[in-house]
Amino acid sequence: MTVTLSSYLLVALILFCVGLYGALRKRNAIIVLLSIELMLNAVNINLVAFSKFGLNAAVTGQIFTLFTMTVAAAEVAVGIAILLAMFRNRDSIHVDEMDSMKR
Template sequence: MTVSISSYLMVALILFCVGLYGALTKRNAVVVLLSIELMLNAVNINLVAFSKFGLYPSVTGQIFTLFTMTVAAAEVAVGLAILIALYRNKETVNVDEMNQMKR
């Protein structure tokens, strides 16, 4: 049984839509960060799928995927550090109540 590119793209589409829904509708900052990670993973699936099934198959998409995973890990570390600092000051992780930059 072989898996076609449409299967990869369908999984990536579903994953991206779930992440987009979570990022736009949820108010918990941790859930928003996780939703953004889901969207990045959907992009990674697309990169690997097009790398495997492209006109000229190569490892370029896989290398880009490793790079984006590294950037995503750094983004999560910085995001969680900011959330911990905000939680210590405001005692909430609700996105609507985090308005320290507003006047």
Template sequence: MSIPVTSYLLVALILFCIGLYGALTKRNAVIVLLSIELMLNAVNINLVAFAKYGMFPNISGQIFSLFTITVAAAEAAVGLAILISLYRNRNTVQVDEMDLMKR
């Protein structure tokens, strides 16, 4: 008997919750981006775990996770480019100081 799928889902759930907490409470925008990456990684663990232990075990789960990794990499690159552009204009990386549309 091998490790039950519940263990992997639990690790993914804990990672997702930590990522969500970081994305909601941290002030540095780079760390917020990293927390979002952590949440995407938790989803990837679920996909790969279900590819082996799911209701219909199939290699499709691994391919889905590869697509997710690609989209997450593109998101990180564009997010960081926006961040650098914003730093040049506003001279800040703190998310609570980015209130240009609120004032």
């Protein structure tokens, strides 16, 4: 008995749901960014799993994972920069106080 595709998919699904819960629930914007990283990682697991077990199993899934990692790194860099700018101006990084475009 070896590891099947559905076990990898289930691990990725649980990881995605935990990340989604954190992104919706947490107040600290750094933790929200980390939760988004968690969701992207779950998708990466799916891509690599399908690059081994999929119908057209090829190395393309791993290449797409590398591109996803690049975009995630760029997103985190810009996100942290925005948070630092906001902390300087508003003295808070809580997401429920980011409402200056709503008023």
